[in-house]
Amino acid sequence: xxxxxxxxxxxxxxxxxxxxxxxxxxxxxxxxxxxxxxxxxxxxxxxxxxxxxxxxxxxxxxxxxxxxxxxxxxxxxxxxxxxxxxxxxxxxxxxxxxxxxxxxxxxxxxxxxxxxxxxxxxxxxxxxxxxxxxxxxxxxxxxxxxxxxxxxxxxxxxxxxxxxxxxxxxxxxxxxxxxxxxxxxxxxxxxxxxxxxxxxxxxxxxxxxxxxxxxxxxxxxxxxxxxxxxxxxxxxxxx
Amino acid sequence: xxxxxxxxxxxxxxxxxxxxxxxxxxxxxxxxxxxxxxxxxxxxxxxxxxxxxxxxxxxxxxxxxxxxxxxxxxxxxxxxxxxxxxxxxxxxxxxxxxxxxxxxxxxxxxxxxxxxxxxxxxxxxxxxxxxxxxxxxxxxxxxxxxxxxxxxxxxxxxxxxxxxxxxxxxxxxxxxxxxxxxxxxxxxxxxxxxxxxxxxxxxxxxxxxxxxxxxxxxxxxxxxxxxxxxxxxxxxxxxxxxxxxxxxxxxxxxxxxxxxxxxxxxxxxxxxxxxxxxxxxxxxxxxxxxxxxxxxxxxxxxxxxxxxxxxxxxxxxxxxxxxxxxxxxxxxxxxxxxxxxxxxxxxxxxxxxxxxxxxxxxxxxxxxxxxxxx
Numbered sequence: 003x004x005x006x007x008x009x010x011x012x013x014x015x016x017x018x019x020x021x022x023x024x025x026x027x028x029x030x031x032x033x034x035x036x037x038x039x040x041x042x043x044x045x046x047x048x049x050x051x052x053x054x055x056x057x058x059x060x061x062x063x064x065x066x067x068x069x070x071x072x073x074x075x076x077x078x079x080x081x082x083x084x085x086x087x088x089x090x091x092x093x094x095x096x097x098x099x100x101x102x103x104x105x106x107x108x109x110x111x112x113x114x115x116x117x118x119x120x121x122x123x124x125x126x127x128x129x130x131x132x133x134x135x136x137x138x139x140x141x142x143x144x145x146x147x148x149x150x151x152x153x154x155x156x157x158x159x160x161x162x163x164x165x166x167x168x169x170x171x172x173x174x175x176x177x178x179x180x181x182x183x184x185x186x187x188x189x190x191x192x193x194x195x196x197x198x199x200x201x202x203x204x205x206x207x208x209x210x211x212x213x214x215x216x217x218x219x220x221x222x223x224x225x226x227x228x229x230x231x232x233x234x235x236x237x238x239x240x241x
Numbered sequence: 242x243x244x245x246x247x248x249x250x251x252x253x254x255x256x257x258x259x260x261x262x263x264x265x266x267x268x269x270x271x272x273x274x275x276x277x278x279x280x281x282x283x284x285x286x287x288x289x290x291x292x293x294x295x296x297x298x299x300x301x302x303x304x305x306x307x308x309x310x311x312x313x314x315x316x317x318x319x320x321x322x323x324x325x326x327x328x329x330x331x332x333x334x335x336x337x338x339x340x341x342x343x344x345x346x347x348x349x350x351x352x353x354x355x356x357x358x359x360x361x362x363x364x365x366x367x368x369x370x371x372x373x374x375x376x377x378x379x380x381x382x383x384x385x386x387x388x389x390x391x392x393x394x395x396x397x398x399x400x401x402x403x404x405x406x407x408x409x410x411x412x413x414x415x416x417x418x419x420x421x422x423x424x425x426x427x428x429x430x431x432x433x434x435x436x437x438x439x440x441x442x443x444x445x446x447x448x449x450x451x452x453x454x455x456x457x458x459x460x461x462x463x464x465x466x467x468x469x470x471x472x473x474x475x476x477x478x479x480x481x482x483x484x485x486x487x488x489x490x491x492x493x494x495x496x497x498x499x500x501x502x503x504x505x506x507x508x509x510x511x512x513x514x515x516x517x518x519x520x521x522x523x524x525x526x527x528x529x530x531x532x533x534x535x536x537x538x539x540x541x542x543x544x545x546x547x548x549x550x551x552x553x554x555x556x557x558x559x560x561x562x563x564x565x566x567x568x569x570x571x572x573x574x575x576x577x578x579x580x581x582x583x584x585x586x587x588x589x590x591x592x593x594x595x596x597x598x599x600x601x602x603x604x605x606x607x608x609x610x611x612x613x614x615x
Contacts, residue, residue, distance in 0.1 A: 050613050059530055060610060087532025094612060098527040100245060102252030115532050171613045
């Protein structure tokens with residue numbers, strides 16, 4: 003497997019002096035293509051900080067972050083939007099859909115950012131929504147969609163830019179069991195069938211069965227690293 | 242796809258209504274105050290601006306047309322002797338008291354001119370003939386002030402200074418700033434009605450011959466007469482306007498109201514656009530996470546501001562034009578020429594774009610991690 007994201011000696015410190023908080027401390031993590039990586043740990047352990055830095059949304063205090071072999075940790079701020087646009091798709095816990103836009107238009111926004119517009123964008127948006135099983139919901143507003151449907155629209159939007167990397171933060175937290183499985187099936191499919199690097203931040207032990215690898219983060223440091231099966235055994239979760 | 246900017250605007254109709262109300266209020270206020278100011282300007286100087294003279298000769302340091310001081314009328318003959326002068330006439334502008342048919346008195350402003358001359362007389366004549374003002378004891382008034390002067394029909398007789406005055410014509414749309422209606426009459430009649438000495442005049446109106454350089458003619462006239470000012474019509478008009486607008490404070494009041502309206506508009510629009518931006522902050526953060534640049538987000542906010550400006554202006558100017566139209570029947574004349582309307586659009590855009598700057602500043606400082614908060 004090739005690493006889509008390589009993190010080495012990553013440290014993130016918030017504030018300074020006596021009030022300084024070390025959110026991440028010397029973290030090494032790889033996110034490989036064709037793999038589902040779970041980042042797990044208690045609240046405040048640094049998972050979201052890690053995925054934010056991987057996604058070029060937050061800047062590290064020190065260390066290295068490579069995306070598709072390119073060092074991004076020290077890139078100027080103005081170059082980071084292009085990295086996100088071209089390499090990364092995000093899936094958020096709160097879905098983060100644009101409430102004034104229909105499902106198709108939400109996906110079109112991502113396409114517009116890539117320079118795809120008009121009828122081409124509309125056709126591609128419909129195609130992506132069809133892939134996630136929402137062909138009949140293209141004209142629906144987010145307010146008219148269930149949680150699971152919203153998350154699937156979010157996944158379609160994340161795929162609009164054809165990114166190598168999918169970063170998902172608690173994608174099943176707001177979903178029931180059925181919809182949660184549906185979403186995780188899609189994310190696994192993206193990794194295994196389409197070769198994407200999928201990294202998921204989660205508390206949810208129910209998704210362990212989807213993991214190829216599980217990295218435990220605690221107090222900003224990498225703890226155990228195990229396969230999905232090992233993690234299931236360890237936690238006593240049945241497949 | 243309609244842009245995110247427009248869709249976001251339309252999605253929250255209540256907030257959009259508040260924003261538009263703020264814009265409309267501000268633009269209507271600024272438009273009406275500006276129109277009032279221009280209307281005042283027109284009425285303070287309309288006798289001067291419609292005189293068709295090139296120069297007004299006044300006593301020294303006359304600040305405005307109603308403040309004329311009598312001077313010897315022999316100055317007329319000195320003016321007529323100056324090469325380059327085509328015509329000159331004596332002219333009276335003086336307040337008087339008109340006695341109405343019911344016995345009540347009404348203040349008026351008497352304009353005395355030479356009906357044989359092609360300048361200095363009434364304009365917008367709606368009924369009657371200017372030439373008939375050459376007849377003794379004849380006057381012409383504006384239809385708007387008929388009721389105020391107790392005039393009901395053509396040929397009616399009133400009194401000015403116990404001398405009869407027969408109404409031989411009506412004008413239309415000649416307003417006065419001082420609330421004393423203009424009463425046009427011949428110079429000779431005006432002398433009687435105002436009690437001006439027979440060897441004196443209040444002003445001289447001078448017309449230059451075609452092709453004469455006015456600046457040089459002014460110098461020659463000044464050299465030919467003593468103890469008078471020779472003012473180009475435009476300069477005397479400006480002087481009069483300045484006195485009434487700023488010397489009395491009337492203009493300042495109107496301008497201040499307009500400025501206040503603009504400030505209120507900016508504040509209201511800024512507040513609503515800011516509130517809308519805060520409401521949509523997660524969306525802006527998400528756009529950034531998706532790879533949108535700050536410039537892309539600024540354009541969304543500015544598009545919203547411009548769209549609001551266009552709609553708000555359209556409604557506001559329609560209201561203002563309605564107010565302008567209805568003011569024609571009232572005492573205060575509101576004037577909104579096309580150039581002013583266009584300038585108001587520019588001002589509306591300025592107001593809304595300025596208001597959006599606060600939001601743009603907010604968006605620049607988005608906490609990136611907010612996109613991950615549930």
